[in-house]
Amino acid sequence: MAVGAVAFVFDAGCLSPTLPLPPPALPTILPGSDADHVELLSNICGGAESGALIVVENENPALTGDQVGALTRADSCGRWDVEVYAHQGDVLQIWQEYEAMSSVSETVVVSLP
Numbered sequence: 001m002a003v004g005a006v007a008f009v010f011d012a013g014c015l016s017p018t019l020p021l022p023p024p025a026l027p028t029i030l031p032g033s034d035a036d037h038v039e040l041l042s043n044i045c046g047g048a049e050s051g052a053l054i055v056v057e058n059e060n061p062a063l064t065g066d067q068v069g070a071l072t073r074a075d076s077c078g079r080w081d082v083e084v085y086a087h088q089g090d091v092l093q094i095w096q097e098y099e100a101m102s103s104v105s106e107t108v109v110v111s112l113p
Contacts, residue, residue, distance in 0.1 A: 021103040024048040024080070024096045029110055032083050038110055040094070041081045048074040052098040056084045057105075059091040086110045 025047030027040040040056060048054060057069040063085065072082035074096070086092060088110055095105040 021049070021096065021098055021101040023103040023106040024052070024054055024074070024094060026106055026108060027081075027094070029108070029112065031112060032086075036085055036087070037083050038086045038112065039081060039083050040092075040108075042074075043079055043081075045077040045079060048078045048080055048096050049098040050074060050076050050078055052078075052096040054080045054082065054094065054096050056082060057093045058084060058086050059093060060086075088112055 025042050025044045027042040030039040030041060032038045042048065042054075052074045054072045054074055055069065056071075058067065067085040070082045070084040072080050074080040084092065090110045092108045092110065093105040094108060095103045097103075
């Protein structure tokens with residue numbers, strides 16, 4: 001009887017819904033290597049899934065090609081950084097992709113001191 005009860009509890013656990021993938025932790029925005037770039041730095045361990053692909057898209061409609069966005073991969077702790085083409089006031093969408101899941105995006109407005 002105990003074996004049947006354990007099997008039932010185990011099987012019921014498999015029916016629970018999968019939690020959605022959260023967006024990565026919001027990064028710190030720093031000046032980039034030149035006036036046309038900013039550095040996004042998420043130095044929080046656990047701020048993204050270990051090894052997740054971090055996607056950054058600049059919503060400025062005048063941008064084309066590689067100016068539109070950037071990709072990076074979170075390290076084994078979930079920290080990440082990436083340089084992206086952006087100027088003061090540009091709106092960036094940031095999300096993570098892990099295994100077959102994509103998170104919702106977080107909106108970040110570029111604001112440098």
